[in-house]
Amino acid sequence: MDTDRRKLLDAALADTDAFGDIVDHTKAMVYALAYGFFRNRSIAEDLAQDAYLALFRNLHKLESDMHLVNWLRQTATRKCIDYTRRKKNRPHLDLDSIPERHVGPIERDPILAGELALKVSELPVKMRMVVVLRFQEDLKLTEIADALGIPVNTVKTLLRRALIRLRPKVAHLTTEVAYAQSAR
Amino acid sequence: MRSQQDSSLVESVLRRSLVRRPAPVGFTDRVMAAIREERRPRPLKRNLAWFFPKISFRMGFALTGCVCAAMVLFTLGLPTGREDRNAEQAALHGAERELAEVLQLAGNKWNQAQEAAFSPRMDNNK
Numbered sequence: 627m628d629t630d631r632r633k634l635l636d637a638a639l640a641d642t643d644a645f646g647d648i649v650d651h652t653k654a655m656v657y658a659l660a661y662g663f664f665r666n667r668s669i670a671e672d673l674a675q676d677a678y679l680a681l682f683r684n685l686h687k688l689e690s691d692m693h694l695v696n697w698l699r700q701t702a703t704r705k706c707i708d709y710t711r712r713k714k715n716r717p718h719l720d721l722d723s724i725p726e727r728h729v730g731p732i733e734r735d736p737i738l739a740g741e742l743a744l745k746v747s748e749l750p751v752k753m754r755m756v757v758v759l760r761f762q763e764d765l766k767l768t769e770i771a772d773a774l775g776i777p778v779n780t781v782k783t784l785l786r787r788a789l790i791r792l793r794p795k796v797a798h799l800t801t802e803v804a805y806a807q808s809a810r
Numbered sequence: 811m812r813s814q815q816d817s818s819l820v821e822s823v824l825r826r827s828l829v830r831r832p833a834p835v836g837f838t839d840r841v842m843a844a845i846r847e848e849r850r851p852r853p854l855k856r857n858l859a860w861f862f863p864k865i866s867f868r869m870g871f872a873l874t875g876c877v878c879a880a881m882v883l884f885t886l887g888l889p890t891g892r893e894d895r896n897a898e899q900a901a902l903h904g905a906e907r908e909l910a911e912v913l914q915l916a917g918n919k920w921n922q923a924q925e926a927a928f929s930p931r932m933d934n935n936k
Contacts, residue, residue, distance in 0.1 A: 645845060649838045657833035671834065678841045679848060739827035746828065761821065762828040789820050796820045 631691045638685055645685075649678055652695060655763065656702045662758040663706045665747050673709060677702040696772065699763075703755060703773045710751050738799055745795045749788055752776075756784045757792075 634651060637644035656677055660670035680701050681694070688694045746757050752774065759770045767785075771778040 642845065642849065643842070646838050646842050649841050653833040653837055653841075654830055657837065658830035661831045662828060667834065671837065671840070674833070674837070675841050675844055679844060682845050682848070738823070739829070742823065742827040746824075757824065758828065761824040762830060764825075792824070793820050796823050 632689075634691045635685070635688055635694055645682060648681070648694065652698055655695070656698055659699065659702045659758065659763060660706055662743075662762045663747075663755060664709075665743055669709070673705045674702065677705055680705075696769075700773045700775070703759070704775075707751055707755060741799050742792075742796065745792060745799075749791065753784045753788045753791075756781055757788050760785060 634644075634648050638648055653674065657670055657674045660673040660677075661667065664670055664673075677698060681698055684697070688697055746754060749757060755774060756770055759765045759773060760767075765773070767778050767781050771781045774781070
């Protein structure tokens with residue numbers, strides 16, 4: 627997206643119904659961010675909607691479409707962290723997110739993915755958000771730092787600690803899954 | 811070296827496992843409905859609207875300010891009233907005391923006058 631483009635922004639400012647285009651363009655990022663963090667569909671939907679309502683109220687403050695995306699990401703991130711702090715929500719997997727068994731070799735193992743998502747959801751709040759932003763949203767370290775409002779070095783530290791925590795679990799899970807696949 | 815390999819393995823597994831989940835169908839409509847709901851002007855709740863006249867926000871604010879100011883002035887004015895009453899009572903007591911003194915003096919004078927009036931007669935009678 628071009629840094630200076632204001633196509634979406636200008637359209638939404640001129641006509642409220644055009645705000646739907648912004649939602650269509652960015653909902654994958656916002657919803658996936660909230661879902662990746664909570665692993666809960668209803669919470670993710672509510673938080674994503676809150677983020678869009680906040681965007682609608684602050685639309686006139688934004689400068690470009692790129693700014694809009696960054697602002698939205700930052701808002702969604704903060705809303706997720708705030709919600710966790712407010713509700714002391716323990717992350718859990720709901721029924722619809724438990725993967726079904728697949729037959730045959732596939733690149734993305736749903737069992738491994740589900741187990742790993744559960745392990746990620748057990749990480750502390752900021753560490754979890756860093757992992758989601760880095761590996762799900764594929765953001766650079768500077769972008770993560772910008773979204774979370776923390777220094778890049780802190781992001782690096784959080785990421786390193788998260789990987790150290792996840793390493794034995796991942797090794798264990800990959801061994802288990804490989805064994806299960808070879809046994810089939 | 812081993813640690814780096816482990817980290818890259820973990821990273822690649824994480825990248826493969828943590829994938830974006832698409833937003834549910836109708837999510838945009840839900841958001842737009844929420845925005846329309848927020849934009850919709852809500853009527854003010856007036857339970858006793860039939861009783862109270864319709865006043866503007868500024869007018870209501872001004873009235874509230876006046877009532878508050880009156881209450882503050884009344885509260886501040888109370889000690890002054892009490893002081894006035896105390897001063898009045900003190901003046902009353904003073905006046906009573908003066909009257910008593912005057913009456914006493916008058917009484918003394920009366921007695922002296924009586925004594926003066928009657929004593930020569932008594933002498934004359936003698």
